[in-house]
Amino acid sequence: MAENIKETVLNILQDLTGEDLANNLDDNLFDNALLDSMDTVQLLLELQDQLGVTVPVSEFDRSQWDTAAKIIKKVADAQ
């Protein structure tokens, strides 16, 4: 299950950023301008659709969601 989450999140992120982050799990997505607010909203919607994880917008604190690894962990915790 955990692998499944990881794969799904990485797929969503690849769609949004255009980059495969499997080997760059700790890259800062906001500092590197890979994600913006629009992408973030799309990410939240995709997480809801694909994994059934509901994250309200005010839960989204950038500093806690700024790398692929952190996002995967957040989603795994929420599920």
Next chain:
Amino acid sequence: MINLQPYANPMYFVYLLIALVPLMIGLAFGRRFKIYETIVSFLLLFLIFDADKWQQGVALIGYVVFEAALVWGYHRYRSRQNQTWVFVLAVIASIMPLVVVKMTPVFSPHPSLIGFLGISYLTFKSVQMIMEMRDGTIKSFSLWAFIRFLLFFPTISSGPIDRFRRFEQDYEKIPDRDAYIDMVGKGVHYIFIGFLYKYILGYLFGTVALPQVARGAMGMRDAFFGTGLSLELVKYMYTYSMYLFFDFAGYSLFAVGVSYLMGIATPMNFNKPFIAGNIKDFWQRWHMTLSFWFRDFIFMRVTFFIMKHKLVKNRIRVSQVAYLINFLVMGFWHGVTWYYIIYGLFHAAAIIINDIWLRFKKKHRKSLPHNKWTQALAIFITFNVVCFSFLIFSGFLNQLWFAPIPHVSR
């Protein structure tokens, strides 16, 4: 009767420091003297709103009672039910006092009786409570904690706009001694940069230079086919922009610095805005707590709503609609005048064009030059676009174009 406006002059800091010393000693020993802090806060608030400002003081009390009752009521409701129409009504009710205050000048020559210094900023704090309760991110809530957050005196008049959960965490968790001493060092440092910004640079640009360049530009009202476009107006634009930055950044540094002395890490408002390479970057650096508030509570929510309900299919279109709403609301928040609204629309247009350019750049990454010259050019263009927006914001064009011609020239 004494009346002390926050950070209005250097003496204010002397009084403030005397009042804060016991609190700071407490914090250095790992304790927050909450009762003492409350008394000091009350006293400093009282001194802002006493004497000839007493009407504002009454308005503030009325506002706090109203918002506290509303937020408390919504919290009670939300712990049992969660209907959308109740949420919408609660949000509308919480911004209603500000709407009345901002709309009054449109219809009446007198300012609204329910207005007071800081109402624009307090409204952000009230609305975010209701929005976060709706989202379920604020669950535990005490009336006292909310009032403490709302009336935190260092930031009462013009921000920075803090977030309830962040503020509460700082308030309840006292830093250990090393961390606190570090905070005090930073706080003092910020206050001194604030002196430089507000009392020296802000004064030079705003009080010394601005009236002169304003006279010069007004003298050229008939220039360029009656539009008033002149070199003097360009001078006004840059002078005003510098004044606006140093005055507001200076004030913000005071507010953040004083917060730090009190063991509260109020977020920063400015981060070298004039080195921004594009408008998007600019809004990550200018009046950050305001732009982040708008990002989190308006832009992201609007896009979320549109995309979830598939109201607009095209992703780019969604972002453009959201930018427009976002900056239009920001314009109205500044005040209901043509120049604030145009200022909002101008920034919406700028950021939409910026996004188009960024997409183009992404596509043609290989064929476009990228070096320190193009970066310098980007900063130069951004700076001038921003300064032009501040010229709109200043309201000077309103005076230049629509003010009656004075009989006696001074």
